[in-house]
Amino acid sequence: MLFMVEMDVNIPLDFDEQEAAKIKAAEKAYFQQLQKAGTWRHIWRKIGLYSNVSIFDVESNAALHDTLMALPLYPFMTMKITALCRHPSSIHDDDR
Amino acid sequence: MLFMVEMDVNIPLDFDEQEAAKIKAAEKAYFQQLQKAGTWRHIWRKIGLYSNVSIFDVESNAALHDTLMALPLYPFMTMKITALCRHPSSIHDDDR
Amino acid sequence: MLFMVEMDVNIPLDFDEQEAAKIKAAEKAYFQQLQKAGTWRHIWRKIGLYSNVSIFDVESNAALHDTLMALPLYPFMTMKITALCRHPSSIHDDDR
Amino acid sequence: MLFMVEMDVNIPLDFDEQEAAKIKAAEKAYFQQLQKAGTWRHIWRKIGLYSNVSIFDVESNAALHDTLMALPLYPFMTMKITALCRHPSSIHDDDR
Amino acid sequence: MLFMVEMDVNIPLDFDEQEAAKIKAAEKAYFQQLQKAGTWRHIWRKIGLYSNVSIFDVESNAALHDTLMALPLYPFMTMKITALCRHPSSIHDDDR
Amino acid sequence: MLFMVEMDVNIPLDFDEQEAAKIKAAEKAYFQQLQKAGTWRHIWRKIGLYSNVSIFDVESNAALHDTLMALPLYPFMTMKITALCRHPSSIHDDDR
Amino acid sequence: MLFMVEMDVNIPLDFDEQEAAKIKAAEKAYFQQLQKAGTWRHIWRKIGLYSNVSIFDVESNAALHDTLMALPLYPFMTMKITALCRHPSSIHDDDR
Amino acid sequence: MLFMVEMDVNIPLDFDEQEAAKIKAAEKAYFQQLQKAGTWRHIWRKIGLYSNVSIFDVESNAALHDTLMALPLYPFMTMKITALCRHPSSIHDDDR
Amino acid sequence: MLFMVEMDVNIPLDFDEQEAAKIKAAEKAYFQQLQKAGTWRHIWRKIGLYSNVSIFDVESNAALHDTLMALPLYPFMTMKITALCRHPSSIHDDDR
Amino acid sequence: MLFMVEMDVNIPLDFDEQEAAKIKAAEKAYFQQLQKAGTWRHIWRKIGLYSNVSIFDVESNAALHDTLMALPLYPFMTMKITALCRHPSSIHDDDR
Numbered sequence: 003m004l005f006m007v008e009m010d011v012n013i014p015l016d017f018d019e020q021e022a023a024k025i026k027a028a029e030k031a032y033f034q035q036l037q038k039a040g041t042w043r044h045i046w047r048k049i050g051l052y053s054n055v056s057i058f059d060v061e062s063n064a065a066l067h068d069t070l071m072a073l074p075l076y077p078f079m080t081m082k083i084t085a086l087c088r089h090p091s092s093i094h095d096d097d098r
Numbered sequence: 099m100l101f102m103v104e105m106d107v108n109i110p111l112d113f114d115e116q117e118a119a120k121i122k123a124a125e126k127a128y129f130q131q132l133q134k135a136g137t138w139r140h141i142w143r144k145i146g147l148y149s150n151v152s153i154f155d156v157e158s159n160a161a162l163h164d165t166l167m168a169l170p171l172y173p174f175m176t177m178k179i180t181a182l183c184r185h186p187s188s189i190h191d192d193d194r
Numbered sequence: 195m196l197f198m199v200e201m202d203v204n205i206p207l208d209f210d211e212q213e214a215a216k217i218k219a220a221e222k223a224y225f226q227q228l229q230k231a232g233t234w235r236h237i238w239r240k241i242g243l244y245s246n247v248s249i250f251d252v253e254s255n256a257a258l259h260d261t262l263m264a265l266p267l268y269p270f271m272t273m274k275i276t277a278l279c280r281h282p283s284s285i286h287d288d289d290r
Numbered sequence: 291m292l293f294m295v296e297m298d299v300n301i302p303l304d305f306d307e308q309e310a311a312k313i314k315a316a317e318k319a320y321f322q323q324l325q326k327a328g329t330w331r332h333i334w335r336k337i338g339l340y341s342n343v344s345i346f347d348v349e350s351n352a353a354l355h356d357t358l359m360a361l362p363l364y365p366f367m368t369m370k371i372t373a374l375c376r377h378p379s380s381i382h383d384d385d386r
Numbered sequence: 387m388l389f390m391v392e393m394d395v396n397i398p399l400d401f402d403e404q405e406a407a408k409i410k411a412a413e414k415a416y417f418q419q420l421q422k423a424g425t426w427r428h429i430w431r432k433i434g435l436y437s438n439v440s441i442f443d444v445e446s447n448a449a450l451h452d453t454l455m456a457l458p459l460y461p462f463m464t465m466k467i468t469a470l471c472r473h474p475s476s477i478h479d480d481d482r
Numbered sequence: 483m484l485f486m487v488e489m490d491v492n493i494p495l496d497f498d499e500q501e502a503a504k505i506k507a508a509e510k511a512y513f514q515q516l517q518k519a520g521t522w523r524h525i526w527r528k529i530g531l532y533s534n535v536s537i538f539d540v541e542s543n544a545a546l547h548d549t550l551m552a553l554p555l556y557p558f559m560t561m562k563i564t565a566l567c568r569h570p571s572s573i574h575d576d577d578r
Numbered sequence: 579m580l581f582m583v584e585m586d587v588n589i590p591l592d593f594d595e596q597e598a599a600k601i602k603a604a605e606k607a608y609f610q611q612l613q614k615a616g617t618w619r620h621i622w623r624k625i626g627l628y629s630n631v632s633i634f635d636v637e638s639n640a641a642l643h644d645t646l647m648a649l650p651l652y653p654f655m656t657m658k659i660t661a662l663c664r665h666p667s668s669i670h671d672d673d674r
Numbered sequence: 675m676l677f678m679v680e681m682d683v684n685i686p687l688d689f690d691e692q693e694a695a696k697i698k699a700a701e702k703a704y705f706q707q708l709q710k711a712g713t714w715r716h717i718w719r720k721i722g723l724y725s726n727v728s729i730f731d732v733e734s735n736a737a738l739h740d741t742l743m744a745l746p747l748y749p750f751m752t753m754k755i756t757a758l759c760r761h762p763s764s765i766h767d768d769d770r
Numbered sequence: 771m772l773f774m775v776e777m778d779v780n781i782p783l784d785f786d787e788q789e790a791a792k793i794k795a796a797e798k799a800y801f802q803q804l805q806k807a808g809t810w811r812h813i814w815r816k817i818g819l820y821s822n823v824s825i826f827d828v829e830s831n832a833a834l835h836d837t838l839m840a841l842p843l844y845p846f847m848t849m850k851i852t853a854l855c856r857h858p859s860s861i862h863d864d865d866r
Numbered sequence: 867m868l869f870m871v872e873m874d875v876n877i878p879l880d881f882d883e884q885e886a887a888k889i890k891a892a893e894k895a896y897f898q899q900l901q902k903a904g905t906w907r908h909i910w911r912k913i914g915l916y917s918n919v920s921i922f923d924v925e926s927n928a929a930l931h932d933t934l935m936a937l938p939l940y941p942f943m944t945m946k947i948t949a950l951c952r953h954p955s956s957i958h959d960d961d962r
Contacts, residue, residue, distance in 0.1 A: 003255050004142060005255075005337075015941060015942075037188070037190055046100060046102070046182035046183065046184065047182060047183050047185045047931060048180055048182060049183060050181075050871065050930065050934045050935075050945045051945060051947075055180070057140075063195050063196065064280065066337055070338040078303075081338045081339060083338045083339075085146075085197070086143060086144060087143050087255045087259050088142065089141040091129050093133055093134070099926050101817075101927075101949070110783070111206070111269060111270075145255050145258055146199065146258065146259060146262040146263075146273045146275045159867050160952065163817045163951050166818040173783060177818045179816075179818045179819075181947055183927045198334070207462075222379045225379050226379065236382065237380055238345075238374035238376065239374060240373070241447050241450055241454075241467050242391065242451060242465045242467045243467075247374065249332075276343070277338075278334035278335060279334065280334065280335070283318045283322065285322055285326070286325055286331075286332065291447050291448075293529075350387050351471045351529050352471040354469070354529055355530060358529075358530045366495075369530045371528075371529050371530045371531075373389070373447045373467055373469050374447060375446075375448040376448065417571050421574055427574075430484060431569045432564055432566060433566065433642055434565075435657060438569055439486055439566065468529075470529065471526065471527050471529060473525040473526055474527075476517070476525055477517055477518070478523075478524065484639065485639075485661070494687070542579050542663075543579050543581075543662060543663045544663040546661070546722065547663050550721075551722075557687060558687075561722045561723060565581070566639060567638075591782070606763045613764070614765070620716075620766065621763070621764050621766075622676060622678070622759065622761055624756055624757070624758060624851075625756075625757040625758065625831050625834055625835045626849045626851045633716075633718075661720070661722075662719060662720060662721065665717040665718055666719075667705050667706065667717070668717050669706055669709055669710070670715075670716065675832075677831075677913075679914065686879070734855075735853045735855045736855040738853070738914065749879060755913050755914045757773070757831045759831045759835050760832065772910060798955045805956070805957055806957070813955070813956050814870070814921075814952065815950060815953045815954075816950060817948075817949040817950065817951060818949075823948070825908075852913075853912070853913040854912060854913065855910065856911070857909040857911050858911075859897050860909050861901055862907075
């Protein structure tokens with residue numbers, strides 16, 4: 003089941019840099035594990051912003067909630083969630 | 099080069115139904131031709147709305163403009179365009 | 195799987211009254227069938243508005259989309275969809 | 291008498307963690323007492339957010355005000371209140 | 387129980403003038419009946435607008451909904467509802 | 483001459499509690515003096531919020547400005563001002 | 579007593595041109611009569627828009643309401659009203 | 675050449691009071707010098723707010739920019755700029 | 771003196787096509803005359819929209835107003851005006 | 867390929883002035899290098915604001931992202947990106 007998740011990251015200017023680097027490394031590791039598992043199906047940067055557009059493929063709303071809440075960068079993020087489904091005209095297997 | 103395009107379709111209640119059916123059929127044919135060509139890389143429905151989220155892969159801004167303006171449903175659509183690029187953490191070939 | 199759907203109904207002032215009455219009757223019948231089936235779990239009026247807040251329980255995003263698109267009043271509605279899940283503190287069986 | 295209350299929780303990044311844990315425990319206890327009493331009739335998480343949608347059943351506007359103001363997490367919350375009533379088509383006893 | 391209701395009236399430019407006059411007369415009669423009954427406790431014009439701020443005193447949310455839906459001008463109005471209660475510092479009997 | 487004033491109060495989480503209590507006591511005393519004088523004609527709480535809706539009766543715009551600027555809680559408030567006048571249908575002496 | 583009034587004029591594309599010319603002539607005559615009387619103290623065009631910023635000097639809120647409602651173009655206007663008063667630093671007699 | 679400038683002033687609650695008094699005194703002196711020169715043609719307080727509406731008469735866009743940037747209170751202000759010109763119906767010499 | 775003008779064009783779906791073609795031809799001729807004169811210094815399409823971003827170089831606010839009001843497509847446009855000036859770091863002669 | 871980038875700069879009131887001066891000097895040097903290279907094709911100040919409108923000419927979305935992220939002032943900026951292309955009526959070589 004597909005969802006678009008738009009994430010804006012905002013780390014305060016005076017946040018400890020070493021701590022931030024650790025959190026970002028943990029985020030990257032968790033992200034790649036989810037991408038390999040097919041849960042975090044797509045991610046793209048929004049140009050000029052510290053933001054991304056992502057497509058998640060999950061079994062339920064609750065699974066999506068738990069996955070997002072576990073993101074190491076979650077406390078620094080603003081999220082917008084949009085439920086999606088396959089478009090009837092689509093011929094692309096990946097879009098279901 | 100990637101762009102997210104969000105399209106909302108709004109056909110007036112009193113628009114001629116046969117004419118609308120013709121335009122939708124032309125839209126579907128044009129869409130599938132673009133999807134086969136790899137230009138309209140992804141499309142998903144937004145749940146409960148007559149709207150979609152699409153990912154386009156084009157050679158230039160101008161190419162995207164010409165492609166969108168040629169949509170048979172264009173006069174009935176409101177569009178929001180967001181320029182995208184590959185996320186540095188991505189391991190997925192399709193997201194570049 | 196739970197979703198909140200907020201629906202605003204707006205029938206044009208000059209729309210044929212008999213036609214409107216037919217559509218509303220069809221809407222009510224379809225609504226009650228969905229409520230008996232447990233799909234349209236809750237509905238409440240927003241005070242002073244021709245609007246409601248509803249809770250749907252569906253098997254997937256796509257099932258919700260098909261259900262909403264089939265509403266006889268759909269062409270007259272503006273919709274807002276919010277994906278929900280059970281709250282961890284809840285002790286109420288009905289909220290899962 | 292029914293109200294929808296939408297609550298967004300925002301605890302500052304640098305707030306003392308032990309203090310926060312105490313407040314959340316008090317919030318949970320108060321919530322469950324209200325849920326048992328039938329006052330806090332429903333609660334659902336909004337996916338991906340530290341927010342909920344709740345349905346309250348109270349005797350008056352003033353009773354709702356006093357109940358919400360007594361929430362241990364109130365100073366960290368933004369609230370939106372919507373007055374509701376039973377929908378005329380509803381066949382579900384719980385929605386009155 | 388008190389509610390603030392803000393009403394904006396918008397009658398289309400080409401609406402039949404005699405019909406509009408009839409509806410306004412019915413609105414005025416209904417308004418004065420509600421004001422005498424103490425239900426429509428206050429009304430003020432917003433300067434420069436075809437809008438008012440009103441205070442209603444009703445027994446329940448549902449009573450307010452039925453009262454507003456019965457307004458002859460309702461189909462031409464946009465409404466905003468705000469639930470109110472007595473302020474703890476107030477010394478004015480009328481504000482409870 | 484009547485004005486609606488909507489006030490939202492926002493005292494920072496880390497503001498000194500004793501100082502806050504003093505300011506609130508001064509606010510209450512000033513409020514009641516204005517209410518007795520007929521200047522602060524009405525006040526109601528907005529349910530679930532630390533906000534009020536008030537009706538002021540003043541001799542001029544400048545008198546209203548001076549009155550509001552003298553509120554002990556003014557530095558913690560966001561204000562919205564709406565100029566009002568008697569509604570032509572009103573039969574209630576208090577609404578002029 | 580001073581008010582800023584911002585007026586946006588929007589005459590429908592298909593409105594009768596002769597009728598529009600008559601209304602505009604009546605508006606101009608009424609405007610100049612109010613300007614001579616000192617009621618409509620200032621008016622400026624907003625660049626590129628069919629909109630103006632005006633300063634009114636009136637005896638009361640009700641007087642402003644009656645003046646604006648009598649504008650021949652009123653049915654085609656959207657208005658925003660802001661109550662003003664003399665700035666304490668001003669040395670300009672005209673700004674009181 | 676005329677511009678409307680709307681200024682909102684927001685000095686943080688914990689800003690040093692003596693420093694604030696100095697800045698305000700400098701602002702007042704600079705304001706009165708500009709008002710005498712005819713550059714800051716009008717200023718009015720918005721009722722209930724720490725905000726003003728001002729009319730500037732300058733030789734060019736750049737001159738306005740330099741004038742505003744030199745305001746001692748500039749770092750504490752949010753500004754909105756609207757380019758104006760004489761209204762064709764105006765009979766008032768001061769509005770050109 | 772420089773201004774950014776953002777123009778959105780919206781011709782109704784049922785507007786006469788021949789008439790529209792005439793207006794667009796007149797618009798193009800007027801545009802090119804202004805571009806040759808250096809008044810309409812730049813124009814760019816916004817991708818996917820029937821909108822443009824333009825830079826005007828004019829002698830005064832009033833000259834800009836008259837130029838824009840004379841656009842054949844003006845009645846179908848929504849405009850947003852932003853006053854600009856040379857950036858102090860710029861080394862580009864064209865940006866003054 | 868052209869993009870409009872609108873940048874708002876917001877340096878906190880209590881940020882170290884020497885540090886700010888260093889960052890601004892680095893920003894200016896980087897800006898002028900990009901302007902000489904033709905990448906940062908235009909820049910203009912918005913009147914009265916610490917904001918600019920810029921036109922970038924880049925080879926791809928990703929190149930724009932990297933360029934913007936490398937701005938020394940980036941952590942203090944809010945950005946809005948709009949993809950542009952040549953207008954079909956334009957006769958100006960610089961606007962392609």
